[in-house]
Amino acid sequence: MTGYYAVLGQPIKHSKSPRIHQFFAAQTGQDLNYHAQEVSAEAFDDTVKKLFEQGYLGLNCTVPLKELAFAFADIKTDRAVRAKAVNTLKRQSDGSVLGDNTDGCGLVTDLLDNHKLSLQGRRILLLGAGGASRGIIAPLLEQAPQALVIANRTADKAMQLAVEFQDLGSISGGGFDDLNGQNFDVILNATSASLSDELPPLPDGVLAEQGVCYDLAYGNQPTAFVRWGLANGASQSLDGLGMLIEQAAEAFYLWRNVRPETTDLIALFDAERRLS
Ligand code: NDP
Numbered sequence: 001m002t003g004y005y006a007v008l009g010q011p012i013k014h015s016k017s018p019r020i021h022q023f024f025a026a027q028t029g030q031d032l033n034y035h036a037q038e039v040s041a042e043a044f045d046d047t048v049k050k051l052f053e054q055g056y057l058g059l060n061c062t063v064p065l066k067e068l069a070f071a072f073a074d075i076k077t078d079r080a081v082r083a084k085a086v087n088t089l090k091r092q093s094d095g096s097v098l099g100d101n102t103d104g105c106g107l108v109t110d111l112l113d114n115h116k117l118s119l120q121g122r123r124i125l126l127l128g129a130g131g132a133s134r135g136i137i138a139p140l141l142e143q144a145p146q147a148l149v150i151a152n153r154t155a156d157k158a159m160q161l162a163v164e165f166q167d168l169g170s171i172s173g174g175g176f177d178d179l180n181g182q183n184f185d186v187i188l189n190a191t192s193a194s195l196s197d198e199l200p201p202l203p204d205g206v207l208a209e210q211g212v213c214y215d216l217a218y219g220n221q222p223t224a225f226v227r228w229g230l231a232n233g234a235s236q237s238l239d240g241l242g243m244l245i246e247q248a249a250e251a252f253y254l255w256r257n258v259r260p261e262t263t264d265l266i267a268l269f270d271a272e273r274r275l276s
Contacts, residue, residue: 003032004055005255008039008047009062016269017060020248023268024260032256044068052091058255059089060248066101066131073099082165083135088251100254103132104139106247107188107216107240112143114242114266117186117212119143125184126150127200128191129157129173132216136190137161141169149184151176153191153200176201183208187229189215194223207232216240220273241273242266 007017015036025032039047044065051059061069066085070076073086074096080086086099111117124145126133129152140148150173152158158173165171180203187207191200194217207213213229218239222230229237245262253259 001031003030003057003255004051005032005034005058005060006051006056007034007036007060007062008044008065009036010038010040010064012036012038012062015062016244017248020245020265021252023265024249024252027264028252028256028258028260030256030258039065041065041068045072048072048089052097057091058251060251061087061089063131070099073097075099077101079104079138082138083131085131085135087135087247088254090254098254100251101135102247102250102254103135103243104137105250106245107136107214107243108139108143109246109250110240110242111214114246114263115212115236115238117236119145119186121146122185123183123208124148125179125182125187125206127187127189127202128152129154129161130190130192132190133161136188136216137165137171138168140188141165141171144169145186146170147172149173149179149182151179151200176203179203179206182206184211186212186214189213189217189223189225192217194219194225197224199224199228202228207234209233210235213237214240216243218244220276241269245269 018034021034069086075098077100080099080101083101088100090098122145148171150158155175162171162173185208213234215223215225218241226237249260
């Protein structure tokens, strides 16, 4: 029997999720239909209720709906509770709705498995203190870095996030000015600056020699931050395409109990954007 799924968001037209999940379904022999649906924050609750009543088995939720999805879920995974945001809803056999957050797991899988990086004992700088940062801090601290420093345009938000996660490891927060004189092995850009081809104000020397840069944003062309990494001697300067595919794989696993293989799809999307 065909299982029905969808990604909800606003805007949603350019979402790659339908293609990703149809690819996983074909690869794993799962009978699955997945579409993208534009839903405003105001219409979220009614739409989700209706879709589950119609028999949908799962939904992905993206900007600006992750906090609403968190509020909607009857039961939440620990990582969703930490993130205070849900990107994956699953209707369970008793009719209740489980909320999960697969973003952080997707990022760490991409860094460790696809790019063969280790975060243990590393100094990590996280730029931004919005929803994406909130979702990835716990999985990053699980990797036992030496330190995780959050820098944000609004310094208070970074400081508050650091306090919230301080039970999980060495973490501190502040503004971009506080970065002067420090350097980091790994810099993750979770600001939305790349979406307007802008760069957070980073001081010279903030990237350690042979350091790694990773932009959660992605596009057909290298983002401003990926270009900054390359210009500043990064050993690797990566974008978030792999994270997108890995968070989808984790959602697929939650829904279907089958883990898709991601390497071929990442290679396919990479090849397509090189040709674009
Ligand atoms: P939010 O709107 O929740 O947060 C945006 C953050 O960016 C805030 O910290 C904000 O600072 C900062 N910011 C915005 N503009 C600038 C700028 N010009 N200079 C410096 N800082 C800036 O967004 P999200 O956290 O949801 O998303 C962040 C990024 O992560 C986006 O690019 C998104 O596409 C990407 N993402 C990628 C995923 C993937 O699977 N690859 C998954 C989820 C997100 P302030 O607090 O001061 O306003």
